[in-house]
Amino acid sequence: MKQRKAKITRKTKETNIVVEINLDNILLPSVSTTIGFLDHMLELFAVHSGIGFKIKASGDTHIDDHHLVEDAGITIGQALKEAVGDKKGIVRYGHFLLPMDETLSYVALDLAGRFYLSYEADIKFQKNGFNYDLIQEFFYALASNAGITLHIKMIKGRNNHHIAESIFKAFGRALRQAVSYSKSKKTVPSTKGIL
Structure with a gap:
């Protein structure tokens, strides 16, 4: 069976x-974005998704982190879409409820090719360090470019870092379920016959 993989390059005046x-070869992640917190979150995503993942x-x-975080989401989304391909034999849906100390987050997704994002996370504004508002921007960019219906809900939490970590880990775990093969590897998981 052909390996499901993709390499996408995005170069603009703002980012490279x-x-x-x-999706079929688990390698140690290689993550370098020049934003330490984003590197940490993407490493967590990669490890918990169980996919081979590299980003430079x-x-x-x-200026600020916005362009790089958003464009990383765009590029990862495009790579996921290409790697998933025609979606024959995949489970299609994934969900995961993930605890991280005092935090509990839930992620559910559908790889149907239709974009939708519901993002409910009460992350407090922070003057110094990473702008946590960019997490929503990242997932919006990723889901819209991958064609994912994505629901992210923080059920409870207090610490910004724990909330972010639980969301990225839960997203990775839900994606792992969705891209895995079902028992019927020959059909597209839809009554339409196409996704």
């Missing part, structure tokens, strides 16, 4: 990003 994804990214972070 290369993403490689292999740089950008105009001297």
Whole structure:
């Protein structure tokens, strides 16, 4: 069976990003975005999704992190879409409820090719360090470019880092379910016959 993989390059005046994804080959993640917190979250996503994942990214972070975080989401989404391909034999749906100390987050997704994002996470504004509002921007960019229906809900939590970590881990676990093969590897999981 052909390996499901993709390599996408995005180069703009603001960012330069290369993403490689292999859904069938678990490798140690290679993550370098020049934003330490984003690196940490993407490593968590990669490990918990069980997919081969590499990203090398740089950008105009001297202005702020927005362009790089959003463009990383765009590029990862495009790579996921290409790697999943025609979706024959995949489970299609995934969901995961993930505890992280005092935090509990839930992620559910559908790889149907239709974009939708519901994002409910009460992350407090922070003056210094990573702008946690960018997490929603990241997932919006990823889901819209991958064609994913994505629901993210923080059920409870207090610590921004724990909330973010539980969301990225839960997303990885839900994606792992959705891209895994069902017992019927020959059919598309839809009555339409196509996704």
